[in-house]
Amino acid sequence: MMIDAADRRIINATQGGLPLTPAPYAEVAGWLGMPEAEVIDRLAAMQARGIVRRLALAPNHYALGVTANGMSVWDVADDRADELGARVGALDYVSHCYLRPRALPDWPYNLFAMIHGQSRAEVEAKRQEIAALLGPAARASDILYSTRILKKTGLRLTDGG
Amino acid sequence: MRRAALPQDALDATDRAILNALQEGFPLSHRPFAEAGAALGIDEDELIARIRRLREEGAITRFGPFFDAEAMGGAFCLCAMAVPTERFDAVVTLVNAHPEVAHNYERAHRLNMWFVLATDRPDGIERAARAIEAETGLKVLRFPKLKEFFIGFRVTA
Numbered sequence: 001m002m003i004d005a006a007d008r009r010i011i012n013a014t015q016g017g018l019p020l021t022p023a024p025y026a027e028v029a030g031w032l033g034m035p036e037a038e039v040i041d042r043l044a045a046m047q048a049r050g051i052v053r054r055l056a057l058a059p060n061h062y063a064l065g066v067t068a069n070g071m072s073v074w075d076v077a078d079d080r081a082d083e084l085g086a087r088v089g090a091l092d093y094v095s096h097c098y099l100r101p102r103a104l105p106d107w108p109y110n111l112f113a114m115i116h117g118q119s120r121a122e123v124e125a126k127r128q129e130i131a132a133l134l135g136p137a138a139r140a141s142d143i144l145y146s147t148r149i150l151k152k153t154g155l156r157l158t159d160g161g
Numbered sequence: 162m163r164r165a166a167l168p169q170d171a172l173d174a175t176d177r178a179i180l181n182a183l184q185e186g187f188p189l190s191h192r193p194f195a196e197a198g199a200a201l202g203i204d205e206d207e208l209i210a211r212i213r214r215l216r217e218e219g220a221i222t223r224f225g226p227f228f229d230a231e232a233m234g235g236a237f238c239l240c241a242m243a244v245p246t247e248r249f250d251a252v253v254t255l256v257n258a259h260p261e262v263a264h265n266y267e268r269a270h271r272l273n274m275w276f277v278l279a280t281d282r283p284d285g286i287e288r289a290a291r292a293i294e295a296e297t298g299l300k301v302l303r304f305p306k307l308k309e310f311f312i313g314f315r316v317t318a
Contacts (some may be wrong), residue, residue: 020209057179063167094229
């Protein structure tokens with residue numbers, strides 16, 4: 001999934017968001033000195049390759065009342081992890097879903113799914129739904145709630161990247 | 162970023178329709194606001210004005226392309242540590258001093274500190290994790306992602 005210098009310039013110009021103007025891609029094209037069609041075509045090509053995950057608006061879920069979240073973790077049989085991870089990730093209350101290595105003996109879990117809800121009780125109910133979906137393929141599970149944000153900085157790629 | 166719920170009356174039905182519809186996608190075309198607005202029954206100017214206001218109110222975290230951070234050339238690793246309570250604040254200071262630590266959360270678990278290392282190059286992850294182990298004397302468990310699943314996350318406004 002390689003990107004070239006022109007792709008990178010488009011990424012740098014739009015990673016803070018699209019300009020709120022009637023022809024936003026023409027605006028970006030003007031900043032970069034390239035034709036509007038090239039910006040559109042390159043974004044479409046990056047989307048087709050998965051470099052652009054999606055082009056959309058992300059509501060602030062906290063502002064909409066979805067203020068509770070928990071990191072659920074599951075020990076799922078390795079031979080079913082791909083299939084089950086895909087099903088968990090597709091749930092509309094799961095914002096991140098990853099397969100990660102276990103760290104035995106400290107940590108037996110390999111599937112991580114961040115669950116969101118309006119309350120802790122709703123998060124717990126969603127966790128039970130995932131447990132039912134996974135069934136006996138999940139040999140153990142836990143959920144970790146954050147108690148404090150210790151650091152949070154934006155992930156920004158520098159020009160040199 | 163705003164982390165508290167907006168008052169119930171902060172959003173009208175059109176605002177909610179915009180938030181719900183544009184989560185699904187935004188057109189890649191010459192006049193995308195006109196196109197998206199037509200589907201919502203509002204004109205281009207009104208859609209732009211409402212998105213601007215929603216962003217100012219904190220109802221929107223992001224509007225535009227969402228990039229795969231690894232495809233952009235970065236490397237990332239979730240890490241966890243079991244930090245003794247009496248040393249917690251001192252360890253926070255040591256860990257957060259590393260610019261590679263992008264975010265760090267205290268969690269209610271024996272592994273009570275969870276942070277993400279983000280670097281421009283893959284070898285930077287291991288270097289930062291080893292430095293943190295040397296400075297703190299604590300084991301840094303590394304949980305690099307093996308696979309990321311497609312995400313269906315949507316909130317109803």
